[in-house]
Amino acid sequence: MTRTGVDIGGTFTDVIVFNERTGEIEITKTPSTPSNPAEGVINGLLKADTEIADLDFFSHGSTVGTNALIERELPRIGLITTEGFRDVHEIRDATKSELWDAYEDVAEPYVQRRDRLEVPERVDAAGEIVEPLDEAATRTVARLLRKRGIDTVAVSLVNAYANGEHEQRVAEIVAEEHPDAFVCTSNEILPEMFEHERTSTTVINAALVPVVREYLTDLSTQLSDRGYDGDVLAMHSGGGVMTTKAIAYYAARIANSGPTAGAIASQYIAQQCGFENAIGFDMGGTSADASLTYQGDIEMTDEWAVEYGYPIMFPSTDIETIGAGGGSVAWIDDGGSLRVGPKSQGADPGPACYLRGGDKPTTTDANVVLGWIDPDEFLGGDMDATAEPAERVIQRDIADPLGLDLTEAASAVEQIAVANMSNTVRLVSTSKGYDPRDFALIAFGGAGPVHAANVATEMNIPTVIVPPYPGINSALGCLLVDVEHDLSRTFIADATPDVADDLEAAFAEMEGEIRERLAGEDIDDDEIRMDHEVKMRYTGQWRSLEVPCSRPIDDVESIRRRFHRRHEQTYAYSDDAQPVEIYGLHVTGSGVVDKPSFPTIDAGDAADAHRGTREAYFKESGAYVETDIYDREALGAGATIDGPAIVNQMDSTIVIPPHATAAMDEIGNIRITV
Known part of the structure; x- marks a missing residue:
């Protein structure tokens, strides 16, 4: 089987092709094409020696959804909600990221007020219908959306998590009155309590469907035209992959x-x-x-x-992100302090050394000046780059204004970038x-x-x-995942032994729905693995923690003990005597996909990979020092390197400072000890 994984990044699109029969691995890296992400993918695949028609498995991750949200490149969205709850989406939870900054502007809502329309209806928290849905008013709203040309509609009615009957009927009426509209309902997207979070997730999902569907359709078509006849899988934020069929409705799942x-x-x-x-x-x-x-x-x-202020409540890997990349711009603020990021030169025009029109100093330009990166080696020499523009912009924009020489300025940029990255690791x-x-x-x-x-x-x-x-x-990560779906629902009860049967029944129902989804993606029942979690909190508290459990549910007390341990780890506090409340349930179903097995490498000495020396600056030495240069492809298992040293390869550069040593293991990883 020949597998390929692709990552569509903000600057480059990365491709790995792995032939399981021969053990051969191909990697390519091409500039991303933000205006048409599929083009960058095809460019990367065509750059590889393996023909697209010979691929058996294709999986990819992308930032297309995230970038669309950041840049607000979204379709006009309509929101249908319960009468009296029109402004839930804009009021949010009434908090701000900077609590004491009176001048901070909160983000604009994704749906403008004139496009948030109300219908008379009411369901109570127990799921009982208090006021029937006014179908005539709903038809009027649907016709108004059609008249305004709004083809993307989110439906979020109060307490729909407890009873989605009214939302389903609203969706049916909109389909009758406005057949061209895409409609998604909150009880299908996120059947959980709290109106704002449920509405926000539903709105963002609705907004991304046209965006994601467009590029996925284009990508699928281009792959098919070139002979690929398998599924086009996409990584989702929870750590699994979904088919294009599933993504067509759950687009927000692939935003991260x-x-x-x-x-x-x-x-x-x-x-x-x-x-x-x-x-x-x-x-x-x-x-x-x-x-x-x-x-x-x-x-x-x-x-x-x-x-x-606009949460996405789908499970996601817990990732902290800051604007600190190779293309992050170094600049001087109004107080005369040097900053790095968050603005980036991205793929176009890129750092000054790329020779693509970039005229601002970046972290990569600083690394070139320090001698850590040889611009002649970018992408294995396939990319035109040179050091002179990097030296010029750092001297002009950083060194001269701060009264530093060129080396001091470049080192300062690097040190600030490292401080920013360290803060991310701390988070x-x-x-x-x-x-x-x-x-x-x-x-x-x-x-x-x-x-x-x-x-x-x-x-x-x-x-x-x-x-x-x-x-x-x-891109490698895209080869290592399973087809996966998950469901969550509100389930409020005291964590006592008598709730075990109700938990078991709820989990069984959720499992059934997930198995149905996976069956629709051609996953056999014997390939499915289920994982269960119970959301719990101390009674009267707001924050909940997810605690893993297994079926059948026959011992609630053991789940309760795990909650106390998790609370101690997370908040450095727990109290076994306090009553505990169950808040919700979460089930993840995985259609297990065979994982690739990568070959070991031959033993070798570092001397075989030595490619000379060059001068590089390290703050530990306080000067440019003669630094050994190595070719990673020639490093064998067991090879050891003492810093300072630099290891070059097509897709990256490894810097080993004076205080560190490195060794190559048998599966090709370089382990650096600092």
Whole structure:
């Protein structure tokens, strides 16, 4: 079987092709094409030696949905809600990201007020119909949406999580009056209480369906035209993949798919290297992402957002992101302080050294000046680049205004970038009760291995692992996942033994729906694995924690004990004497896909891979020092390297500072000890 994984990033589109029969691996990297993401994918596949018609498996992750939300490149959306609840979407939860900043503007709602329309109806919290749906008013609303040319409609009625009958009827009426409209209902998207969160998730899902459907249709067509006849799978934020058929309705699920693929790959690499605890550090051209694996499991969250105040309540890998990539712009603020990011030059025009019209200093330009990156080696020499523009913009925009020489300015840019990245690692580790000294740092992305050793030093992380293909690690993650669906629902009850039968019945019903979805994607019943979680909290509290459990549910007390332990770890506090309440249920169903098995590499000495030296600057030395240069492809298992050294490969550069040593293991990972 020939498998391919693709990651559509903000700067580059990465491709890995793995032939399981021969063990051969191909990797390619091409500039992303934001105006037509499918074009970048096809360019990357055509660059590989393997013909598209010979592929048996295609899976990809992308930032298309995320970028559409960030840039507000969305269709006009209509929202139908219960009379009197028109402004739930705009009021949100009445909080701000900067609580004490009176001048901070909150993000605009995704649906303008004139397009939020009400219908008379009411269902109570128990799911009983208090006021029947006014169907005549609903038809009037549907006709108004059609008249305005609004073809994307979200339906979120009060308490629809308890009884979705009215929402389903609204969807039927809209389909009758406005056949061209796409309609999604909150009771299908997120059957959970709290109007704002449910409405926000439903609106964002509705908004992304046309965006995602357009590029997926184009990609599927282009692949089919070139002879590929398999499923086009897409990574979703929960760590599995979905078919295009499922994504056509649950588009918001893939909004965080690219970073999630990287987290999956870092978990896999850590396990291969014998580490149960690992921090994934993914630095590309636009941003740096950090994820965490603890005791073999990736940390997850059930609430995340692209813009503060508008949550997406689908389960997602818990990833922290900052604008600190290779293309992040270095600039001086009004107070005269040097900053790096969050604005990025991205793929177009890119850093100044790329020779694509970029005229602002970036982190990559600073690395070129420091001698860490040889511009002649970008993409294995396939990309035109040179050092002179990098030197010019850093001298002009950073060195001269701050009274520094060129080297001091470039080193300052690097140190600030490392400080920013270290803060991201803190957000997934120390801020959540984890000690970074107990973890390995998995460094990937085109720029991650350049900075990883310095980030590890800053965070007291003893080991850095750089996988064989760090620049395409997220694409690798797309080969390591299962077809997956999950469901959640509100379930409020005291965590006492007499609730076991009700829990068992609810889980059985949720499992049935998931099995039906997976069967629709041609997954056999014997290939399905189910995982169950109970959302719990101390009675009277707001925040809940997800606690794993197994079926049949015959011991609620053991689940309760696990909740106390989880609460202690998360909040450094627990109280066994306090009553505990069940808040909700979550079931994940996975259609298990065969995973690729990668070959080991031959033994070899570092001397065989030595390619000379060049001058590079390290702040530990305070000067440019003669630095050994190695070719990664020629490094064999057991090869050891003492810093300072630089290892070149097509998709990335690995910097080993003076205080570090590195060794190549038998499966091709470089392990750096700092």
